[in-house]
Structures are given as structure tokens and as C-alpha cells.
Amino acid sequence: MKIPSLKSKKWLLSGLLTTSLLLSPHPAKAQISEADTSEFHQIEQPIGLKLAVAVAGLGLIGLELWWFLFSQTKAQSATASEGIQSVDITVDGGYTPDQIVVQAGQPVKLNFLRKDPSSCLEQIILPDFNKAINLPLNQTATVEILPPKAGNYTFHCGMNMFRGTITAEKHT
Numbered sequence: 634m635k636i637p638s639l640k641s642k643k644w645l646l647s648g649l650l651t652t653s654l655l656l657s658p659h660p661a662k663a664q665i666s667e668a669d670t671s672e673f674h675q676i677e678q679p680i681g682l683k684l685a686v687a688v689a690g691l692g693l694i695g696l697e698l699w700w701f702l703f704s705q706t707k708a709q710s711a712t713a714s715e716g717i718q719s720v721d722i723t724v725d726g727g728y729t730p731d732q733i734v735v736q737a738g739q740p741v742k743l744n745f746l747r748k749d750p751s752s753c754l755e756q757i758i759l760p761d762f763n764k765a766i767n768l769p770l771n772q773t774a775t776v777e778i779l780p781p782k783a784g785n786y787t788f789h790c791g792m793n794m795f796r797g798t799i800t801a802e803k804h805t
């Protein structure tokens with residue numbers, strides 16, 4: 634019984650929408666009868682607006698797609714040596730790389746090299762591992778973590794303005 638009621642709600646909504654769309658040009662139509670020359674003017678504007686909205690929508694979709702593809706290429710896998718994985722992360726106006734792929738259940742050394750003097754990036758916080766570390770300027774600070782299972786773990790600056798993700802994958 635739930636599904637039909639949901640469908641009827643949708644029908645009701647689309648019905649209301651259609652009605653409001655049909656009703657909205659009425660004030661414009663009233664004006665058209667007074668002056669025929671204004672007809673094109675009155676109709677052109679909504680079409681231009683619709684086109685603008687459509688173009689803006691497409692632009693947003695394109696931007697999202699670009700962002701998705703772009704951020705995918707930025708992901709970097711940790712290099713493993715004698716059972717310990719390590720990643721060098723440069724801290725300069727954010728984190729590079731900000732997406733790190735590691736193996737779950739194995740220790741990971743995150744070597745943060747902070748080049749940015751802003752206090753914003755002074756602290757690095759790894760909430761999932763209960764770690765908050767101060768990063769000295771122009772020095773490498775190593776943070777060791779052990780992602781217990783596959784999943785995403787985040788790290789961020791002291792004010793949570795810059796973020797990065799550690800993706801732990803299952804053993805293969």
C-alpha cells in the first residue's frame with residue numbers, strides 16, 4: 634500500500650507543478666492582448682532563462698565530472714618496504730597528495746613535510762587514530778598509523794580547512 638500512495642503523491646506534485654507552470658504565463662498573456670509587440674519580449678525572457686539554467690546545469694555536471702576525474706589522478710599509493718608502507722606528503726597550501734591508497738592491516742608511515750608557514754597547517758589531525766601532531770616548518774614529521782580495516786580515513790588541519798583521505802584496501 635505504501636508504494637501506490639507514494640506514486641499518487643508524485644502525481645499530485647507533478648500535477649501541481651504543471652498547473653503552476655500553466656498558470657504562471659497568465660499575467661503575461663493579459664499584457665499581450667493589450668500590446669501585441671510585447672509578445673516576443675514576454676516569451677523570450679523565460680526561454681532565455683530556461684536556457685541559462687540548462688547551460689548552468691550542464692556546466693555544473695561537467696565541472697563535477699572534471700573534478701572527479703582530476704581528483705582520481707591525484708590519488709597516490711603508498712610504497713611498501715619490509716612490511717611498512719610509507720608516503721611522503723608535502724604540506725603547502727593543502728596536502729599533496731591528498732588521497733593516499735594503502736593496504737589495510739599494515740602499518741603506514743605518513744611523512745609530512747610542512748613548507749607552508751601559515752599556522753593553519755601547523756597541526757595535523759587524524760581523528761580515526763586519535764592523533765594530533767604539530768608539524769615543524771621545513772622538517773619531516775612522521776606519523777605512524779595502522780588502518781585496522783578497509784575503508785576511508787581522513788586527516789585534516791587544526792581547523793579542518795584542509796583535508797586528505799587515506800583509503801585502506803584489503804589484502805590481495
Ligand SMILES: [Cu+2]
Nearest residue numbers: 753790792794
Ligand atoms: Cu587550517
